Amino acid sequence: MLKEQFEGYKYIEGGVCAAQGFTANGLNCGINPIKEKNDLGIIYSETACNTAAVYTRNKVKGAPIIVTQKHLEKSEGITRAVIVNSKNANTCNPNGEQIAEQTSELVAEELGIKPEEVIVASTGVIGMPIFIEPFKNHMSELVSGLSKEGHTEAVNAIMTTDTVRKEVAVEFKIQGKICHIGGMAKGSGMIHPDMATTLNFITTDAAVSTEMLQKALSDIVKITYNCLSIDGDTSTNDMVSVMANGLAKNNLIEAEGSSYDIFKRALYIVMLHMTKMLAADGEGASKFLECKCMEAPNMESAIAVAKSVIHSPLVKCAMFGGDANCGRILCAIGYAQADIDVTKVCVSLASDAGEILVYKDGAALQFSEEEAAKILAQNEIYININLNQGNVSARAWGCDLTYDYVKINGDYRS
């Protein structure tokens, strides 16, 4: 159920290399002492890309975020490559921006492009000193190993506490031209995006102007990544970038219309699927949770209610324990910043094992605990809320709160 089907769009292999002209690679450069674990990744486009990006709204920003913003300004939204490391966030370091700039220069030199055409990103521990040597010593090897198969090595390089690789790609047509879009993402803690999420890189060969790319990205991030909450902590290094190199040869999408809609839907499919993968692999997660808020008076209220329920630690613990505790769900609906009448609310719990109504018209129902237990024993749980006061729907995603979340984050400097 994680991978939703959409007519006219086909899931394909290849991640960030699925689109024409993109290659990638990854390796261990020594930031991570475990030699078998990649810690440096690269994505490269053989031609210039229109580029859009959204960033964390945390006031403490990773140095790579600041440097990338400067690059996109200087290059007027044109990029050719992404360089990303894990294990060190390069955040709260006095020389952070300098290191991020030097890294971009190393990439640019090796690829024969401009430093401002490089998107630079980091993830890992905040406030840990970072040095240029690991980048310098391995840039040549990293670039010379670029290939169409390299997406696997690249995504491996951004996995931190992730237990599964997060990549997806989709094929679709614009004006008869076959287009591709693909992406890779990292999880899996400090996730409560605010206008962006976690590290997330998307590539496409569709031809789209920077302006329309940004518009599509900004719209979709609101109903995908921003509706995801693992633990309520908004990272300092969140970033989503979309690079479009135009090699699919469709007429450049410069305005709204049917071509824009087709592309936007493809971007939605990629971002929706990555969002759901991030939720399912949340730190310590044993269960994927989706909360759908239906018949809301407006989108803001629908999102606020769905996110509030997904974000509640008590709901998350109840789902971990398989307890159909509708009181905790109602409580979280009640404290959502939403314009709603709680006396009209209905709630049901669903999974592959069935669906059960637990709350109707402002009052808890008596239901079969046995049936509820069966439903909640599955590993994909759907909390369906009907507000009965409008016609707008929204979804939010997350996971249960488990012993393993505490273990992962109680351990030394994860």
Next chain:
Amino acid sequence: MLKEQFEGYKYIEGGVCAAQGFTANGLNCGINPIKEKNDLGIIYSETACNTAAVYTRNKVKGAPIIVTQKHLEKSEGITRAVIVNSKNANTCNPNGEQIAEQTSELVAEELGIKPEEVIVASTGVIGMPIFIEPFKNHMSELVSGLSKEGHTEAVNAIMTTDTVRKEVAVEFKIQGKICHIGGMAKGSGMIHPDMATTLNFITTDAAVSTEMLQKALSDIVKITYNCLSIDGDTSTNDMVSVMANGLAKNNLIEAEGSSYDIFKRALYIVMLHMTKMLAADGEGASKFLECKCMEAPNMESAIAVAKSVIHSPLVKCAMFGGDANCGRILCAIGYAQADIDVTKVCVSLASDAGEILVYKDGAALQFSEEEAAKILAQNEIYININLNQGNVSARAWGCDLTYDYVKINGDYRS
């Protein structure tokens, strides 16, 4: 360090019975199947009390909250008794208000007072059917057992997942008259107060008008209970009430001035100490956390920063693990809704074992991990943040996030 000393105020025994004219009692009436555990408590004043209260802002409100609001309106702020049960929140029940009203009538009849002079409160599972019989069958026994020693039985009746009794009392003087104020509170999960907290009952023999009582309560709740976060869930049944019967015979406090200031400080001491007790006994807590935000440009920013850090699941896990992870603290400062310049921030970690500076002027410091580990091995941890951009301070309180929190809340219908 939990119990702070204030000149002119003396901690005494007696809880909600410390003030003259107040008695209390508690027993098991059968809502809780464990016969040894009290589930019904009462507080009674032999004379009429001016009364102030604040309530949860959750839109889903327990029926007792609604009924109490109606009572205080009808009685114009005069009350004589509190009746409170645990194990069933009487929330999201179709007949909830009726049960709360009937309970008040039973109390009133037994005590010879008016039903609207009764504050009624409940805590426990939301959406569980509730019946009048347990109240009816035990009201006579409950009332006939009222005594000055009954505060212990009463506080036992509101303990749910609490591991320690939360009561405090203070003696002080107004115009040469000896006054007393005391309170009892319940924890220990679903705590992220919004204009109120958890169940909390305060009694005093000082003579204070309803208006000034409400003013003092509303001011102090902002800097005590509302700066407390155990898990980020705002309960449906939160309530704080203060009853003042005037038996201390000071001149009625009807306006601001030195007498009001003395009383307000006493109320602050009681509420501060209960807040800290609630934090220290948060569900599953192994460590008490206090975050102090100093030199902030304004009170809103100081509170927002302190609360954001206390509320961060990643900071809470790091404190559980004894990891001096200053990056997570900075991250939580960064996403606080506060008007601050992050480049000026300094952070230190302190406990009985010492204090260590971990972050200065926007950059992480290299510090002795050994020393930091010693400091964080204590069970009272102080996170001190200096914003260096003003002269306002605020504190927030909470606890670490542990395996036991997940265990308590993953278990069936706690």
